[in-house]
Amino acid sequence: MLRVRNVTKSFGALMAVHDVSFELGDIGITGMVGPNGSGKSTLFHILTGFYRLDRGEIFFNRHAIANRPPHQISRLGVIRSFQQTRPLPFMSVRDNLIAVAPRQCGESIWPLFFSPTRVRRQERALREKADGVLDLLKLAPLADELAGRLSYGQQKLMELGRILMADPRLILLDEPTAGINPTMIRQLVAVLCRLCEEGIQIFLIEHNMPLVAQLCQHVFVMDSGELIFSGTSGNARRDPRVVEAYLGRESHAA
Amino acid sequence: MPAGTRASSKPIWGGKAMLLEVDRINAGYGRTLVIEDVSISVDTGEIVSIIGPNGAGKSTVLRTVAGQLIPDAGAIRYSGQDITRIGMAERGRRGLMFVPQGMNIFPNLTVRENLEIAGLLLEDKAARREAVREALDHYPALGRKKNQYGRALSGGERQLLALSRTRILRPRLVLLDEPSLGLAPLLVDHIFDEIIRMTRLGVSVLLVEQNARKALSVSHRAYVLELGRNRLTDTGARLLRNEDVQRLYLGG
Amino acid sequence: MSYYLQLLLNGVIAGSVYALFAVGLTLVYGVFRFINFSHGELITWGAYLTLMFYTPPFSWPLFLSAIPAMALTAVIGFSQDFFIYRPLRRGNPITLLIASIGLSYMLRNAVRFIWGSDLRTFDFPPARGMEFGGYYVTGIQLLMLAAAVFFLAILYLGLTRTLWGKSLRATADNLELAAIMGISMPRVSASVWILASVFAAAGGILLALDTNLEPVMGATNLIKAFAAVLLGGAGNVWGALLGGLFIGIAENLGVAFFSPGYKDLVAFALIFLLLLFRPRGLFGLLTGVR
Amino acid sequence: MDYILHVLILALIYSIFAVSLNLELGYAGLYNFGHVAFFGIGAYISALLSRAGMPVEGAMLCAMAGAGIAGGLLAVPALRVTEDYFGIATLVFAEMFRLVCLNERWLTKGPMGLPGIPRPAWIARGVDGLPVYLILTALAAAGVFLFVRRLTGSPFGRALRVIREDEHIAQAFGKNVLLLKIKTIVTGSALAGLAGTLWAHYISYISPADFTLTETILVVLCVVLGGRGTHWGPVLGAFAVIFFGEAVRFLPIPHELHRYVAPLQGMVYGGILVLIVLKMPSGMIAEHRRNGA
Secondary structure: OEEEEEEEEEEOOEEEEEEEEEEEOOOOEEEEEOOOOOOHHHHHHHHOOOOOOOEEEEEEOOEEOOOOOHHHHHHOOEEEOOOOOOOOOOOEHHHHHHHOOOOOHHHOHHHHHHOHHHHHHHHHHHHHHHHHHHHHOOOHHHOOOEHHHOOHHHHHHHHHHHHHHOOOOEEEEEOOOOOOOHHHHHHHHHHHHHHHHOOOEEEEEOOOHHHHHHHOOEEEEEEOOEEEEEEOHHHHHHOHHHHHHHHOOOOOOO | OOOOOOOOOOOOOOOOOOOEEEEEEEEEEOOEEEEEEEEEEEOOOOEEEEEOOOOOOHHHHHHHHHOOOOOOEEEEEEOOEEOOOOOHHHHHHOOEEEEOOOOOOOOOOEHHHHHHHHOOOOOOHHHHHHHHHHHHHHOHHHHHOOOOEHHHOOHHHHHHHHHOHHHHHOOOEEEEEOOOOOOOHHHHHHHHHHHHHHHHOOOEEEEEOOOHHHHHHHOOEEEEEEOOEEEEEEEHHHHHOOHHHHHHHHOO | OHHHHHHHHHHHHHHHHHHHHHHHHHHHHHHHOOOOOOHHHHHHHHHHHHHHHHOOOOOOOHHHHHHHHHHHHHHHHHHHHHHHHHHHOOOOHHHHHHHHHHHHHHHHHHHHHHHOOOOEOOOOOOOOOEEEOOEEEOHHHHHHHHHHHHHHHHHHHHHHHOHHHHHHHHHHHOHHHHHHOOOOHHHHHHHHHHHHHHHHHHHHHHHHHHOOEOOOHHHHHHHHHHHHHHHHOOOOHHHHHHHHHHHHHHHHHHOOOOOHHHHHHHHHHHHHHHHHHOOOOOOOOOOOOO | OHHHHHHHHHHHHHHHHHHHHHHHHHHOOOOOOOHHHHHHHHHHHHHHHHHOOOOHHHHHHHHHHHHHHHHHHHHHHHOOOOHHHHHHHHHHHHHHHHHHHHHOHHHHOHHHOEOOOOOOOOOOOOHHHHHHHHHHHHHHHHHHHHHHHHHHHOHHHHHHHHHHHOHHHHHHOOOOHHHHHHHHHHHHHHHHHHHHHHHHHHHOOEOHHHOOHHHHHHHHHHHHHHOOOOOOHHHHHHHHHHHHHHHHHHOOOOHHHHHHHHHHHHHHHHHHHHHHHHHOOOOOOOOHHHOOO
16 A cells, blocks of 8 residues: 655756655556656656655555665565666576565575575575466576577566566556567566456556556556546546646647 | 758659658667658658657657667658768758757857857858857847856747757758657747747758647648557648547547 | 965965866866776876977977977877777776776886886976065976966867867767767867877976976876866866866865875875765856866 | 795785675676775784784784775775776775875884784794695685685675666665675675785785785786686686786896886786777676576
8 A cells, every 4th residue: 555645856946746645545556647757757766765755755554665765665565667678688587586586595694604504495495486477477488598688578577577576565667568569568468467366556657548548447647747637547538637738738820 | 062052952853852751760779679660751841740659759750860860771861862871960961950859958058159059060150150140139038148058048948049050050951859848838839939930931840749739730741650650640730630649649 | 374375375386287187087077978097197198208308319498398298198198099998988987997097007107118117307407496475486386387377278268269169068068969969079089188188298297397207197196186077076177177276275285284195195085075975076067167 | 946836825815816806896896996905904904913913813814804894994985976986986095095004104114014924823934834825825715715606606696796787676676785785895805805914924024015006907907807707717817917927037038128027017917908898808707608696
C-alpha cells in the first residue's frame, strides 16, 4: 500500500513535480501516463530513492521512504525496472538473476570463511528459485546463455525475472513495452497479470495509452508536473484536461 | 555558395524536385530500430509537421534529416541532391538549418556571441556582422540583453534566440524539434507566430511537435507516426478533425 | 606586516604561473571532459627544450629559444591526442586516465633519458633584488609576472574577441550544439591541444627561470594545476585563472604557518576538500565564461 | 643462485600487491591509484614497531591492520565522487602520504629513511636467510591468492561485479554499494600492507623514495597487463614486470651508458601501459572468456 503526499521536486527554476498526492489502494495494476516532460519519470525516480524530493512524504506500508537510499527502499519489497534494459552482459542469464537476489549471507566476508555450508545452501536455493522463475518466463533454454547475446525483448523478460528474484511486494515498471514487438508485449502482459493474481501490486509508467487502457484498472495522468486526473482509463480518454494535455490546445487560426 | 541564395537546382528529368524528400529511412540507436520505412516530403514555402504519441520516432526522423544520425537504410534528397551521408556543416551551407530540442543555445556565451556562432556558416565576415546586427534590431527582447549570458534568459527568450538563427542564415528549410517543450501556453502561441513569420522570409519548415493541435493548426500538411512507421498523412485542417488522431494518442 | 605582503607578492607571482598550467588543463577538460594527467610533462618538456636552445650548440637568447620550444611542445601535445586519446575517446574515462598516466611516465623518463636526472638551471647571474617600497622583487620575478599577464591577456582577447575563441568556448559549453552550428571539431580539438601545450610550456619556462629544472617538475606542478582547475570549476577558464592565483598565494602565505616542506601539501589538501565537498568548484558559474 | 631467490621474493611480494589491487580494480571497478600508500603504510608501521622491539610477526599483523584502517579512512570520503575523480583523489592521497613521510622527521627520519629493519627471529640475517624468507613469502602469497579467489568466487565477488558493471542495478536490488566498496578497499589495503611489511623486512631499509608514482605505475601495469578481474592475471603480470625489470641488469651495457638504463625502462613501462589500454584492454587473460562465478 503506497501513500504519496504533497511531493514536490524542482531542478533549479524548472518545477518538475508540483504537489502530487495519491494512494495506490489494493488495486492490482495501476498506470501513470502523461506526455514527455510531464514529470512522471522524475516522480518514479523519487519513489525509488534515485532522486531526492524537496517537499512531501511517501509511505509504503507504514514505512516512511522519502529520501531513503535506493537499497533500503528496495529491501522493503519496492522493486523497480529501468527504461532501457540493463543486463549484466558478461554473466549468464541465470547468474543475472541470482546476482540480484537480496539478503545473501555470502555477500559478507565473515560467513564466507566461518559458515561456508550456510552460504552453499543458500546458493543452491537461489539457483533453484532462479530456474523456477526462468520456467515461468519461458527463458529456461537460455539459462546458460550470456545475457549480452539476448534479443531486446528477451532482455526485458529477464529484467522481469530479476524483479521476481527480489521477492517484490510492489513492482514499479518504467515503460516496459517500449521498443519491443507485439508478440513479446503479449507475453509480458500475460506474466504481469499472473503476478497480479499472486497479490503483487504493479505500478506502471507508460505513454503507450492503448496498452495502459487494456492493462490497468486505475490510471493517473500527469501534465507539466501536476496530477490532473485519477480514475479509470475509459474516463481518462474523455476528460477534457487529459485530451488537452496530450493533443495540446489549438490556437487562433494562422 | 553562401546560404540564402535562391538558385534551386532543377533535376535533369524535368519536373521540379520537392525541397526535401525522405525516402523509406530506417534508423535507430545501437541494436534497436526506432523508425522503419518512414517517408515524408516538404515543398518550398510549406510548413509540414510530424506528430504522434511519445516514442513514435518523431525526433529520430528529424535528427536523421539534420545529419546528426546516419540512417541504416533509405535516402534523403534535398532539392534533388542526395544528402543522406553528408555532414551537418555542409547541409547548413546548403540552406538546411536544425534547431534541436531542449538546450539549443550556449548558456555561457552572451546573446550576441550566440548569434555570431549561429552565423558561422556565412563565410563572408561583413555579411555575418550585418546579419547579427539586423537580428538584434529585429528582436528588441534579445537586443536589450545582447551582452547578457545565455543562461540568464527565460525559457521563451532562449527559444527566440534559437529561432533567430533563421533570420541570420536565411536558410531554405528549417527543422524544428519540439519548439514548445517546457514553455507556458501563452509563450507557445508567441513562438508559433514567430514560426509563421519565418515562412514570410521564404523559409520552409519541418516541425516535430508534441502539442499536436497547435502544430496542425499552423501546418499546410502533416504526417502522423506511430511506433516508428507512417500511419496517416493529410492537410493540417483535415487531421484536426480526424477521429483516428485522438484515438492514436488516447486509445479506445 | 611587510613580511606577509612579501609572501603575498611571491604568491601572486607563483599563482600567475600556476594559472598558465591550470588554464590549459581546464580547456582540455571543458571540451573533452577528461583530466589529462600527462599535461604535467608538457610543462617539463617546455622548460627543457628552452634550455636546449639556450645552451650550446644553439645558445640562442632566451626569448628566441622559447619560440621553438613552445612549438615543439605543441607538437607533443597535439600528437598525444591524435595517436592516443582520440582512439580512446569512445571508451570510459578510466582508460583515458590510465593511458594519460602511462604517457606521463613515458614522457618523464624520456626527459631523464635525454637530459639525465640531475638538476639544471639557466644559471642567470644572481640578480640583486630590486627594492621598492620595502619589498624585494628580482628581475626574473618581474619578467615572470609580466610574461604570465601577457599570455593570459592574449588568451582573454582570443576567447572573447575572435570567432575562433568563441567557437572554442561554444564547444566547451555544448559539444552537440557546436557541431550543429557547423563548428569543425578537428580544428577545435587541434587548437585546444596546441593552446594547452603552449601555455603549459610557457609556464614551465617561467618556472624554470626562478627555480631549477628537474624531470619531475611537471608532475608536482600538475597537481597544483589540477587543484586550481577544481577550485575554479572544471571547464571554467577564468575560474582556473583565479584558482591558480589562489593556490599560489595560499602556498606562499602558508609557509609562514607551517614548515616549507609542506608547501605542496596545500594543493593536495585543497584537492581533497574540493573533490569531496564542492566538485563544481567555488567559482562554478560566478565568472560565467567557460 | 641467490640472485634468483631475490627476484623470486620480489615477484611474490609484487604478486600479493597486484592481487590486492586487482580485488579493487579488477572486480569492483575501483580505480585506486593510491594503492602504493597502503604498501608504504604497512612497511612503515611494521618497520617502526619492530625497530622499537616488537616481535616481527606482531609488527606485521599491526601493519596489515593499520593499512586496512587507512584504506577505510580514504574510502569513506573518496567514494563520494565518480570514477575518474576517485582515481585522482587516491593518486593525491598517495602523494600526501609520501609528503608526510618526508616531513615528519621525528617519526620516519624523513628522506634518510629507516635502516636496520629486523627479520623474524627464526630467519637468519643476510644471504643465508633467503631460502627461508622465500618460503615465508610464498606461503603468504599462496594464502592471499586463495583468500582473494575464495572472496571473488563467492556471492561477495559476484556482488562486486554487479557494482562494476552497473551500480544503479546493484542499488535497485538492495545492495549497499557504499558498504561493499568500503569492505573491498579495506581488505585490499590490508593485503597491500602485508606486501609492504614483507618487502620492508626483506630489504631492511625503507625511505619515502620507495613509494612514488613509479610503484603505482608498476602495480597498475601488473594488473592491467596480466588481466583485470581474473585470478591468475595479476600474478602473471607481477612476474612478467619484475623479471623484465631485473633481467635488464644482465644485458651487457658499457658503463658509460649505464645511466640510460633506468629512464629507458621507465619509458618502456609507460609505453606498455599505453599500448595495453589501446590495443589489449583486457590484458593477457581476458576475463569473460573464463565466464563468471
